[in-house]
Amino acid sequence: MNNWKNFVSEEWNRRIASRPQDPMKFPLIDQTFNAEEIVAVMDVVMSGQLTMAHNVREFEKVFASHVGAPYAVMVNSGSSANLLAFAAAANFQRKNHLNVGDEVLIPAVCWSTSVWPIFQMGLKPIFVDVDPMTLNVDIGDLEKKITSKTKALLAVHILGNSAPMLELMAVAKKNGLIVIEDTCESLGSLADKKYLGTHGAFGTYSFYYSHHMTTGEGGMVVCQTQEDYDLLKCLRAHGWSRELSNKQELEKKYSDVDPRFLFVNMGYNVRPMEIQAALGLCQLKKLNEMNSNRVFNQNALVNAIQSHKKWDHQFEFIKAAPGTDPVWFGFCGLLNQKYANRRQQFLTYLSSAGVENRPIVSGNFVRQPALQGLGLDLKPENFPGAERIHKNGFFIGLHTNKLTDAQLNRLADVFLSFEF
């Protein structure tokens, strides 16, 4: 009967139990798979159906319903999700589409593949400063940068914290801008009681390994209209007509072409595999619990640090924007200004104490050398909020299981034993 499932589960549990545990190590993320994920993957492999099929469709359906979006399209990474969202927004078949040369507002603290699709579509990124205390876009600076060429804005929700969505959506409405939300770091966070990623025309998510839920590699784009849903599905798979709602109409219109191989748009191949969707289905069931544990760990760690005998405001903790409920991705902070420029020493110290750490995303992105090659030579000092984050920001992992008091106390002790 289902003996193989029991066998696989037992073997997985045996391997997990025998993995060496080092209490002195604090990795970016804990173990989020259990036997259910392993059995689901084996089931797909043994079915022989590896390419996109019913698991992907099912995962898209439950994901859309989880975040409250009308449509969801799964892809092979969060980067592909960003690429597809911009490709759809700039596609010649979209009624209201972006044109070559249009300006797109983007926060200076973002990820590389938040920016590259803007260039790849022939659009121009206009960097906007961020508020260092929320890590997210500064609305005042954003409004100043709107010109007659501004046609879209990309909100990049950083480390689980939301961009100020209410103000941002009001500005977008007033100026007729298309809003894309890069929600790759913020699955589960809310603004105005609504999931991030569902406020704008498109929302993108990443299921890379340390993110709120994981499929190893994987991503999702959600959208609000049938028009965008059709475009995303078509662009995901070669520009094919196969998944379009008006497929029959198209087949009739182009009856001289084999209907099985009818290409009606330009496109990519960024399809996910069934294995990723099977993992996604298992992980999504646990997402709420993992997220509430992340929030618990965030609050408990702030408490442990602030009640430690060595606490002397060595850090500033990041704040949620008004009206938002973050599910933190990492435990992040800024070194107090007094310790400006000591961040690298601090991070090296954390690593030597076994605490895996990162800068805040990629720091002030206008400092990244690739931009110069692309014709943008911006002055970092014109982005003082992003500079503060670049020089003083850090994060460590937030685990999906509740931390014990011993773990919390050790982490607080490690943080505050640095020689400030």
Ligand SMILES: Cc1ncc(COP(=O)(O)O)c(C=O)c1O
């Ligand atoms: C804000 C943001 N956007 C996009 C991505 C890209 O996602 P992926 O690694 O799944 O391609 C990441 C990756 O961490 C990210 O942090």
